[in-house]
Amino acid sequence: MLTNPIQDFYSPWIYAQNKLWESVLELGKKHLYEKGSIILGGGKPVDYLYYLHAGCIKFSKLTADGDEKIIWYIDKENIFGAAPFFDRRPIREMCNMLTALEDCEVYTFTRECFSKEIVVKHPELLENLIQSMAYKIFLGLNRGGDLSSLPSRICKVLHYVIERETEEGLSGKKVRSKGINQQELADILGVHRVTLNNAISQLKREGVIEHMSKRSLVINDIERFRAYVQERKLSE
Numbered sequence: 128m129l130t131n132p133i134q135d136f137y138s139p140w141i142y143a144q145n146k147l148w149e150s151v152l153e154l155g156k157k158h159l160y161e162k163g164s165i166i167l168g169g170g171k172p173v174d175y176l177y178y179l180h181a182g183c184i185k186f187s188k189l190t191a192d193g194d195e196k197i198i199w200y201i202d203k204e205n206i207f208g209a210a211p212f213f214d215r216r217p218i219r220e221m222c223n224m225l226t227a228l229e230d231c232e233v234y235t236f237t238r239e240c241f242s243k244e245i246v247v248k249h250p251e252l253l254e255n256l257i258q259s260m261a262y263k264i265f266l267g268l269n270r271g272g273d274l275s276s277l278p279s280r281i282c283k284v285l286h287y288v289i290e291r292e293t294e295e296g297l298s299g300k301k302v303r304s305k306g307i308n309q310q311e312l313a314d315i316l317g318v319h320r321v322t323l324n325n326a327i328s329q330l331k332r333e334g335v336i337e338h339m340s341k342r343s344l345v346i347n348d349i350e351r352f353r354a355y356v357q358e359r360k361l362s363e
Contacts, residue, residue, distance in 0.1 A: 137270055137283045139197065139315050140291060143204035144259035147252055148178050154244055155234035160227045168224035173211035175235035179203050182231030187224055187314070197314045199266070200228070209260055212238075275358045277326040280316055282335070282355035288344060306344030330355075 155178065160166050166184060167173060184201040201207050207225060236245065245252050273280060285307070292305040313323045330336045335352050337345040346352050 137273065137280075138199075138266065138287045139270075139284060140200045140202060140287060141205055141263065141266075142202050144262065145178065145206045145255055146204040147255045148206065149180075149204070151245065151249060151252065152178070152180065152234050154240050155236045158233045158235060160231040160233060162227055162229050164227045164231075166225045166227055166231070166233065167208055167211075168226075172215070173208050175208070175237060176206060176212050176241055177208040178234045178236070179205050179207060180232045180234055182233075183228045184231065185226045185228050187226070189224055195314045196317045197311070201225075206256055206259060209256065277316070277318065277322070278330055279355045279358045281312065281323070281326055281330065282352055284312060284315055285336075285339075285344065285346070286352075286356050289346070292344075300349060302344075302346040302349065304344045304346075306338075306340050306342060308341040309339070311341075 160182070167177070179201060181203050183203070184207065186198045186201060186207070188196045188198060273283075275283070288307050289302055289304045293302070309323055309327070310320060313320045316323065327336065327339065333348075333351065335346065335348050335355065337347045339345075
């Protein structure tokens with residue numbers, strides 16, 4: 128089910144986990160959300176199971192002061208909203224928000240459909256759902272419990288950016304890729320922008336990173352970059 132081995136530890140992206148559900152879209156109801164729309168949140172109960180057929184969603188936590196912590200990004204072919212659907216408690220306002228990062232096509236399944244159609248007639252989809260929920264628990268525990276240094280955690284996220292944006296990955300002596308802006312990276316890591324800037328400056332001084340912006344990411348020293356990803360020391 129996990130099609131991309133790089134996602135097994137720290138990825139902020141949830142790749143396609145529930146493609147099997149494409150076979151039962153006729154049982155759901157189609158919804159279209161424009162970029163920037165809030166799909167779930169605002170303290171409302173979640174009475175449907177959601178499937179993202181097209182687009183990309185940001186799952187984040189917000190505080191009353193407007194601070195944001197990005198939990199992860201959800202790619203197409205994923206079920207979302209499963210935890211509040213089964214728990215039957217609302218996604219509280221200014222806490223958990225799921226926002227469309229681009230125009231999205233979503234299908235919803237009612238409780239009756241889930242219990243009488245999916246569970247009874249499509250047990251393979253139930254197994255697939257349980258597997259994907261277990262993976263998200265595993266990913267959340269790994270990311271939340273990571274005690275690595277901030278430079279190491281930065282390099283881990285950049286590693287996933289490279290794997291996502293290039294076919295070559297970390298091959299070669301120097302890597303160029305589409306990047307990520309510093310505010311977004313700070314929101315993913317849950318750190319202040321100034322704290323992040325200090326850690327990035329350290330990586331630049333050591334020659335690991337040459338440049339980092341939304342449009343461009345350049346890794347100069349692949350060996351040292353890998354060492355940060357793996358939180359190990361290089362031999363002198």
